[in-house]
Amino acid sequence: MKVVAFNGSPNKEGNTYHAIKIVADELRKEGIETEVIHVGNKSIRGCIACNQCVKNKNEKCVLQGDEVNEWIQKMKEADGIILGSPVHYSSLGATMKSFLDRAFYVTSINDGMLRHKVGASVVAVRRSGGLPTFDQLNNYINYSEMLIPTSNYWNVIHGARPGEALQDEEGVQIMRVLGKNMAWLMKLVENGKGSVKEPERESKVYTNFIR
Numbered sequence: 001m002k003v004v005a006f007n008g009s010p011n012k013e014g015n016t017y018h019a020i021k022i023v024a025d026e027l028r029k030e031g032i033e034t035e036v037i038h039v040g041n042k043s044i045r046g047c048i049a050c051n052q053c054v055k056n057k058n059e060k061c062v063l064q065g066d067e068v069n070e071w072i073q074k075m076k077e078a079d080g081i082i083l084g085s086p087v088h089y090s091s092l093g094a095t096m097k098s099f100l101d102r103a104f105y106v107t108s109i110n111d112g113m114l115r116h117k118v119g120a121s122v123v124a125v126r127r128s129g130g131l132p133t134f135d136q137l138n139n140y141i142n143y144s145e146m147l148i149p150t151s152n153y154w155n156v157i158h159g160a161r162p163g164e165a166l167q168d169e170e171g172v173q174i175m176r177v178l179g180k181n182m183a184w185l186m187k188l189v190e191n192g193k194g195s196v197k198e199p200e201r202e203s204k205v206y207t208n209f210i211r
Contacts, residue, residue: 001187002033002034002077003024003027003079003081004078005020005034005083007020007039007040007084008093010040011041011162013162015159016084016085016122018124019155019165019175020084020122021036023176023179023182024036024082026178026182035074039096040085040096042099044098044102045065047098047101047105050062053105053106053109054109059072059076059106059107060106061103068102071099071103072103075113075114076107076114079117080120081118081141081146082182083120083141084123084124085123086123086125087123087129089129090133092136100137107144111201114144116145116147118146118147118189119144120148120149121141122155122178124157124159125158126158130156134154134155134156145201147189149184149185151174152177158171159171
């Protein structure tokens with residue numbers, strides 16, 4: 001099995017990276033390969049709502065010049081996905097959001113490519129805004145019908161300078177427990193294939209309240 005993790009921090013080895021690494025170390029102990037992709041230092045344009053991906057249904061965003069389509073395929077091939085972000089103004093990083101908006105729209109309209117994969121979010125914060133950012137990341141996972149492992153608290157770790165998060169003993173434990181639970185859930189899913197019937201995917205119903 002394999003997990004792909006996306007680091008939404010501009011800092012390659014900042015506190016977001018360390019949060020991901022703690023989770024990844026537990027996954028590797030269970031024989032699960034983990035790849036960490038650095039998103040936060042890239043130049044990624046946001047979704048332009050052209051809906052060409054809906055028309056084409058070729059698992060691609062039509063915008064060119066970045067690695068979003070390559071990352072979409074990595075998500076497709078993975079059994080689990082980790083989304084990690086620092087906190088910018090009580091929200092996820094802008095580059096990470098641009099990537100997630102495009103990638104998750106493409107995966108959702110291409111027969112729910114991420115459905116029933118295991119997905120987890122982690123957040124690194126200096127002081128405040130961790131929970132709103134955690135919630136925002138989970139929105140992508142929840143919308144995609146992914147399976148979410150839990151920890152013993154919300155998946156937020158605290159630190160300012162790179163590496164300081166490792167001094168947050170509770171935060172380190174949260175990430176460690178998350179990694180163990182994520183590995184366990186992934187194994188449950190893998191071992192259940194062929195013996196536990198998967199529910200059929202329903203076609204999405206869209207409504208609005210303007211008549």
